[in-house]
Amino acid sequence: MEMKKVSILLVASIVMIGCNIKKEEKGELPEMDIDVSADAGELPEYEINWADVNVGTTTKMVKIPKVVIVMEEEEVEVPVIDVKIPEGDYSEMEERTLMVEAEVTDTEHAIEIKKIYASNDKLYVVSELTAMDKSIGDKKMRVSDQVVLNAPDMNVVYYVVGQKPNRMFNTRYKYMDSMTDVDTKMEGHKIIYTK
Numbered sequence: 001m002e003m004k005k006v007s008i009l010l011v012a013s014i015v016m017i018g019c020n021i022k023k024e025e026k027g028e029l030p031e032m033d034i035d036v037s038a039d040a041g042e043l044p045e046y047e048i049n050w051a052d053v054n055v056g057t058t059t060k061m062v063k064i065p066k067v068v069i070v071m072e073e074e075e076v077e078v079p080v081i082d083v084k085i086p087e088g089d090y091s092e093m094e095e096r097t098l099m100v101e102a103e104v105t106d107t108e109h110a111i112e113i114k115k116i117y118a119s120n121d122k123l124y125v126v127s128e129l130t131a132m133d134k135s136i137g138d139k140k141m142r143v144s145d146q147v148v149l150n151a152p153d154m155n156v157v158y159y160v161v162g163q164k165p166n167r168m169f170n171t172r173y174k175y176m177d178s179m180t181d182v183d184t185k186m187e188g189h190k191i192i193y194t195k
Contacts, residue, residue, distance in 0.1 A: 020149065093150050100127040100158055101144040104171035108132040111143045111160070114179070116193035117186045122155045124189065126182050127173075129162030140167065159185075 102111050110130050117124040127145060157174070159182055164175040176182050 003011065024056045054064075056127050069144055070097075093152060096149045096151070097146050098123070098125050098127060098156060099144055099146040100160065100166055101142055101169075101174065102129050102173075103140055103142045103167040104129075104131075104161065104165045105138075105167070106136065108134045108136055108141065109143050109165075111145050112195060113145045113147050113193075114161075115182075115186075115191055116147065116149075117189040118154075118192045119189040122187060123149070123151075123192075124157050124159065126159045126186075128179070129160050129165075131163070132147060142169070153155075 057184055098113070098116070100111060100113060102109065109132060111127050112130075113127045115126040117126070125147075129143075158172070159176050160173045161176050161179050161182060164170055176185075
């Protein structure tokens with residue numbers, strides 16, 4: 001009798017997995033008084049195959065709100081440097097803007113071009129990035145400075161003195177700890193601009 005109860009309960013539980021069951025009325029098992037002897041039985045075995053589940057990531061284009069403080073265009077006085085190389089061909093002179101920028105967070109910053117060195121066909125633009133006291137909260141901002149140069153086409157290397165801000169935008173310049181380090185590195189180069 002015990003074997004039949006187990007089988008009935010097993011079948012009932014298997015049926016319940018795939019359907020919605022609502023109890024209509026109270027039921028009870030029949031009472032039986034049977035004396036039966038039998039060999040031990042064996043419950044059926046079931047193999048259940050569940051779907052394979054893989055968790056990973058994919059790249060999607062989503063809109064993420066970001067706040068950038070944008071520099072506004074204003075008319076200001078910008079230093080102009082005329083570079084005349086001895087015995088040079090001045091027909092190839094062209095006006096170029098040497099600009100340095102930094103993207104900063106936490107506090108306002110100022111960046112200024114302090115010196116420009118020349119050596120052969122290279123220019124070395126040295127700027128200084130300084131943190132200010134005023135907080136910008138969780139925003140980011142870009143600061144910049146520029147100098148106009150009239151010269152033949154020359155290669156330009158940028159050095160920024162100050163702590164490198166932790167932003168991807170700031171990877172295009174070489175950051176130095178102090179102006180003394182820059183002066184040591186530029187020893188023997190001619191200063192063509194100083195502020």
